[in-house]
Amino acid sequence: MNNRTQAPIGIFDSGIGGLTVVKAVMETMPNENIIYFGDTARVPYGIKSIETIREYALQITDFLLKRNIKLILIACNSVSAVANQEIKDYCGAIPVLDVVEAGALAALEAPSENHHIGVIGTLATIGSEAYDKSIHSKNNLKKIYSRACPLLVPLAEEGWINNEISALVLHEYLKDFKDKNLDSLILGCTHYPLFKTQIEDYLRDTNTKVIDSAISIAKMANALLKSQKLINQSTESGVFECYVSDKPQRFQALAERFLGKRLNRIEIVNLK
Amino acid sequence: MNNRTQAPIGIFDSGIGGLTVVKAVMETMPNENIIYFGDTARVPYGIKSIETIREYALQITDFLLKRNIKLILIACNSVSAVANQEIKDYCGAIPVLDVVEAGALAALEAPSENHHIGVIGTLATIGSEAYDKSIHSKNNLKKIYSRACPLLVPLAEEGWINNEISALVLHEYLKDFKDKNLDSLILGCTHYPLFKTQIEDYLRDTNTKVIDSAISIAKMANALLKSQKLINQSTESGVFECYVSDKPQRFQALAERFLGKRLNRIEIVNLK
Numbered sequence: 001m002n003n004r005t006q007a008p009i010g011i012f013d014s015g016i017g018g019l020t021v022v023k024a025v026m027e028t029m030p031n032e033n034i035i036y037f038g039d040t041a042r043v044p045y046g047i048k049s050i051e052t053i054r055e056y057a058l059q060i061t062d063f064l065l066k067r068n069i070k071l072i073l074i075a076c077n078s079v080s081a082v083a084n085q086e087i088k089d090y091c092g093a094i095p096v097l098d099v100v101e102a103g104a105l106a107a108l109e110a111p112s113e114n115h116h117i118g119v120i121g122t123l124a125t126i127g128s129e130a131y132d133k134s135i136h137s138k139n140n141l142k143k144i145y146s147r148a149c150p151l152l153v154p155l156a157e158e159g160w161i162n163n164e165i166s167a168l169v170l171h172e173y174l175k176d177f178k179d180k181n182l183d184s185l186i187l188g189c190t191h192y193p194l195f196k197t198q199i200e201d202y203l204r205d206t207n208t209k210v211i212d213s214a215i216s217i218a219k220m221a222n223a224l225l226k227s228q229k230l231i232n233q234s235t236e237s238g239v240f241e242c243y244v245s246d247k248p249q250r251f252q253a254l255a256e257r258f259l260g261k262r263l264n265r266i267e268i269v270n271l272k
Numbered sequence: 273m274n275n276r277t278q279a280p281i282g283i284f285d286s287g288i289g290g291l292t293v294v295k296a297v298m299e300t301m302p303n304e305n306i307i308y309f310g311d312t313a314r315v316p317y318g319i320k321s322i323e324t325i326r327e328y329a330l331q332i333t334d335f336l337l338k339r340n341i342k343l344i345l346i347a348c349n350s351v352s353a354v355a356n357q358e359i360k361d362y363c364g365a366i367p368v369l370d371v372v373e374a375g376a377l378a379a380l381e382a383p384s385e386n387h388h389i390g391v392i393g394t395l396a397t398i399g400s401e402a403y404d405k406s407i408h409s410k411n412n413l414k415k416i417y418s419r420a421c422p423l424l425v426p427l428a429e430e431g432w433i434n435n436e437i438s439a440l441v442l443h444e445y446l447k448d449f450k451d452k453n454l455d456s457l458i459l460g461c462t463h464y465p466l467f468k469t470q471i472e473d474y475l476r477d478t479n480t481k482v483i484d485s486a487i488s489i490a491k492m493a494n495a496l497l498k499s500q501k502l503i504n505q506s507t508e509s510g511v512f513e514c515y516v517s518d519k520p521q522r523f524q525a526l527a528e529r530f531l532g533k534r535l536n537r538i539e540i541v542n543l544k
Binding site for chain 1: 313321425427429430436518
C-alpha cells in the first residue's frame, strides 16, 4: 500500500463557492481526507490582474503543499483560467486538476447531436473565454454559446435558491439558450450547482445535459487517484479541515449551504 | 471674485456607482466643473481591510488634489465609514464631504414622528454600522432599522431597474420596514438611487421619506460652496472629466445608466 494514500486532497477557491466541489468530492469519495482553503479576504479574483491572481494562487498552493496533500483541485474558475500551468509547475509531482478543464472535458464527453455547448458563469469567467479556449483546444468543431449571469452568485449567497425570484432570473438568463439545440450547458461557476435542479427543470423540454463542474472534477479526481493507486483505503469517514482568510458576516450559514451539511470548525489563516 | 471658483469639484468612489453623485451635482450645480475618479480595478472596497481602504482613498485624494480641485465629495460608503478623517487631514484647507454624513444629516432633518430611521446598503456598509454611528453621534434618541440588500448592486448593473424581478426583490428586502413607522429610509449605497422611484412607490402607504444620499451630498456641496463664496459664476455648462482605474466589459453603457446621460470620454489611470 502506498503510504501517501491517507494524505488529504487539497481544494481551494477565491471564496466559499468551492465548497460545492468539497461536497461533490465527499459524495464521490467519502473516505478521503480533505483540506479546503477559501480566500474570503481577497474574493473576488475575477476582477484582479493576472499577476495578482497568480501570486495569490501560488500562496494558497504553498499553504496546501505544506500540509502534505496528495492532489490539488482548483475550484476557482479565475485561477483555472490564468494560473493553472504555474500551479502545475510549482507542484512538481503532485497532480493538479481544475474546474474549467473538468467542465470542458465533461461537456465534450456528453452525447453530441449538434456540437453546440452552452456556458454560464460570472462576468469575469465569461469575459476570459476560458471554457471556449479549453474546449476548442480539444475539439474546434464545437460552437460555444455563453452568457454571464451576475445575479446568480448574490442569489445563492442570499439563499434565494428555489423561489419565484430565482425562477424569473433563471428564465431571463436561460431563455435564449432554449432554441440553440445545446448538447450540454456547463455551470461555469462554483455557486451555480445550487441552481442545478431548477436549471434542469427549465431546460426539461430540450435535450440539453447540464454539466456540474463540481461533480465533473470530483469524478476526474477519483479516476486519477485510482490510476495512481492513491485512493484512501480507510473505511472511516474522511476528516475535513476548512481554512479561510476572513470570516465575514453570516459565513457559517452560507458555508453550510454550499457544503450541504454542518461545518464544525473553520480556521482563519492570513497568507500575506 | 475668488479665482478658485472655476476649480473643479472632485468626486470619487470605489467603482462607478458614484456617478449617481455626479448626476446629482450636475443637476444641482450645472455650471460646476467636475473630476470623477472610479477605482474600478480595485472595487469592491467593502471587503478590504481598513488599512487598505485608507491607502487607496489617499491615493485617489492625492490624484484629485493634483488637479487643483476646490472640494472633495466622497461618494463611497466604505471610504466614508473608515477613511473620512484621514482624507480631511490630508486635504488641509480643501473641504471634504461624504455620503454617509450627508445621508445621516438629511435623515435627521426629515420630519420626525416616531424617531425611527431605516437604512439599506451593501453587506459591508450595513455591517460597519456607519450610518448608525453617524446618526447616533448627532442624536442618540433615534432607533435605526437596517437591512443589507446584496442583490440591488448586481440588479442595477444588469439594468434590471424597473421590472418584475426588481419589484419582487425590493418587496423581499423592504417588506419588514412597512410596519416600523419609519420617518425616513436612507438609500445607503451609490447604486440605489436607480431604484428610488420603485422604492417610493412600494412605501407609498407609509409616511416614510426616501433619502437619496446622492442628492443630499449635492445639496450640502452647494450650501458649502455658497458659504465659502466658491460657486462657479460661469453661465456655461461645466466640464466633466471621468477617470477610472480599469474599464471592464460593458462599462460605457453601465456608466451612462448611472450618469443618466452620454459620456464622451473616459480615461484609464493606474494609481499604483
